[in-house]
Amino acid sequence: MIDLLNALVVLSNYVLIPALAYGSQLALGALGVTLIYGILRFSNFAHGDTMAFGAMVTILVTWLFQGWGISLGPLPTALLAIPFGIAATALLLLTTDRLVYRFYRQQKAAPVILVIVSMGVMFVMNGLVRFIIGPNDQRFSDGERFIISAREFKKLTGLSEGLAFKTTQGITIVTAVIVVAILFWFLNRTRTGKSMRAFSDNEDLALLSGINPDRVVMVTWLIVAGLAATAGALYGLDKSFKPFIYLQLLLPIFAAAVVGGLGNPLGAIAGGFVIAFSEVLITYPLKKVLGYLLPDRFEPDTLVQLLSTDYKFAVSFTILIIVLLFRPTGLFKGKSV
């Protein structure tokens, strides 16, 4: 019985909780990608760096607040700064749209052209972020580090395995749930949200129904700014902030969006968790867990690890390829890619 509990605790500590937090971050990122794909009809490669920008502004404002002595007590000050990150990101995205994407939209440019254009935007944004905050690691978390730390957990339960639940993980999950709830309420219940869905469903018809495309585009960018800045700041808070990390994050985020079905918000969330759990579970050695569960003589002496952690990104890539080959519309029916 104790063994079973210990196994469960190990699994939660190294797989369940990290994957839940990581999945929430991926889901928020993938939602942004999927909204742009559904409404503006292109794969936005600049999304990772949009997240980096939002996180960067959040960090700068956090430092300012910390300098002024403003804090949230046990919660990270960054939570107060996220709205500023969102506002700045919204400004950046609307400016980019005005300067770059609008031109190609009016030309009715093919999606592939917009993809290439978004890569250009990606490089510019990446350069901007590195120019402002530098290419290095930045730490900006403060407040209580743990909701419960491994040591406290061991003392509390008397189990030999510890379970750590970081404040940032808790915040990530809670924030993701709130943001997703608001987004879905917005898309399904409000007129603006419905216009966006209509626009995504059938652009021609939306136009001939009197829906103003400029407004839909603007609102889309605003929502994407909210999602990207929140996802970026949460990721930086939970892990660490480094401009290039967000570039690497693009792969699992796109994998999540595609796996769920591009253009389908529900799919993006499911995809985020599918990718996160696959990445974590496939690279996690089950030795300890099995050690608790199996009788002593069966205890494995290898690590029982399906794939070395070096190949973490290969996992998303493989899932991406498999989905594209066998189910191009994703788990939930999205637009086929």
Next chain:
Amino acid sequence: MRKLLLATTAVALSAGAVSAEDIKIGVILGFTGPIESLTPQMGAAAEMAMAEVNASGALLGGSTVTSVRGDSTCIDAGAATAVAERLITSDGVKGIMGADCSGVTGAILSNVALANGIVMISPSATSPALSTAEDNGLFFRTAPSDARQGVVMTEVLMEEGIDNVAVTYTNNDYGKGLADSFQAAFEAAGGTVTINAAHEDGKADYSAEIGALAAAGGDRLVVAGYVDQGGSGIVRAALDSGAFDTFHFPDGMISAKLVENFGSDIDGSSGQVPGTDSAGAGIFAAMAGDDFDGTSPFAAESYDAAALIALAMQAAGSSDPAAYKEKVMEVANAPGLKIQPGQLGLALQAVAAGIDIDYEGATAVELIGGGESAGNYRQVGYEGGAEITVKYR
């Protein structure tokens, strides 16, 4: 006529010195190439030692040593071999202070030095492979082999009673070399390495890597990485998940940044970093003065390498490499009169008078094994959120 000659020789020998000569010593360093910013200081340091020897007039009955520079390029083995060949056959050098990078040093040793029987003392080649290269007792180095840190690390851990560790290393030559040499030394000493896994630098999240390390288990986690890179991420993730409470840190991790990042969370951890409390380094830097930067990497080792050549010749009473190669270890190690930088004249006189010396020099030289520096390490510990020096070894 023959008698006369014999007589003069006998007189000369009884005077304890051969007739004065000008001994040429090759200084083969990568004056062009990837470490060209370091080699000017290294060359200058070696030549400073030679000038000190010459100024004393005490070497082999008033002999002098002259530097002949050659460019090793650091990377081009062909070019380095050709340069060494020229220095030996046309300039007639009696010893080589060099070379610098491990690759070209090995090439010169096996292709030229071995065939011509010339002594080489490298100030900066650190590859463990050179420890086992065939050298007929001609090759020495004043820099420790990279494998040496693995041995020192093993000694530190064993002394603390830790014999079961997990190892993670940054995925490059440094990390892998260090982790492998540590594992070999640790297991040879009876310890167990539960896992020896790489980590990539520059990731945001190392919880997956820690998952694997934790699954393998161990009393302490050896982090052969960089404090500014993945190393700190690994420590952070290990502490967060409660996978490891104490760590062992090799040189890449030991810095003020580590304490700044983790404070008292890493109390009870251990580590080591190259370092010495000997006075030599300071004296040497002061001697270099404004001429060159005496704290530049491998400058002190270069001074010591050149000094050892001269002292060994004096001890052998000959500039013949076949003779003085036997004396290098003798003058470098205890017992004997301790010699600091700036005391080369005194050392030469002492040797001439038959007094044993123990050359300390700028880097507290002690040659071990086949003639390589044991290196000097500062063993550190962590207490109350601060780094403390446990001892020097």
Next chain:
Amino acid sequence: MIKVENLHRHFGGFHAVDGASLEIREGSITGLVGPNGAGKTTLFNVIAGVLPPTSGQVTMAGEEITGMSPHELFHKGLLRTFQIAHEFSSMTVRENLMMVPGGQSGETLWNTWFGRKRIADEERALQAKADEVLEFLTVDHLRDEKAGNLSGGQKKLLELGRTMMVDARIVFLDEVGAGVNRTLLNTIGDAIVRLNQERGYTFCMIEHDMEFIGRLCDPVIVMAEGRVLAEGTIDEIKANEQVIEAYLGTGLKNKGAAE
């Protein structure tokens, strides 16, 4: 009501609309016929702002509307349906209809959060309207069906229903009757006449079914090879030599031009 003057629309070297001029009188139900590929749909697309014209001019009640965007024209009361029915497939039939009157208060972000009462009132009115339209078209049982699941004919009805959600001034119908069974066709025909008489909608409808056209339309305009060939009552058209020839020699000249 609508006046088209010397309108051209080229696709590369191909002249889909090649100097068409025509007028649609206020209050009329004007028929637009012509062989396949005559340029009828393209003409609609240009008038409704979906495609920019290569040259030429379109005016609506004296005001120039050439090149305006579809949603602007929508708010001026110019509506159209699609030859191949379009729908918001993930929404229900009722939601599809409720989407139509663009520019409601719920469409600004501000009102989304702070104008909830006003939006609720509007929504309620819209819903009542949508139900009324569905009843008018005798398809109220499909109300909560996903629009993507409707049959081809039912989607055509939805197209027509969409034009009834607002007070349109002129509606362009592109083959609403095609692929629809007799009974349903009669329903559609009745609806058009009623809208024309009761609400004063002007219609311009493309149709291949001459009997259907004859029953509803006056006048009838014939297009061929991107130009207007003839205009008149259905009987005049049927008797016109040129028209008969155009129908027999479908697109021969266009074909040549395309190559």
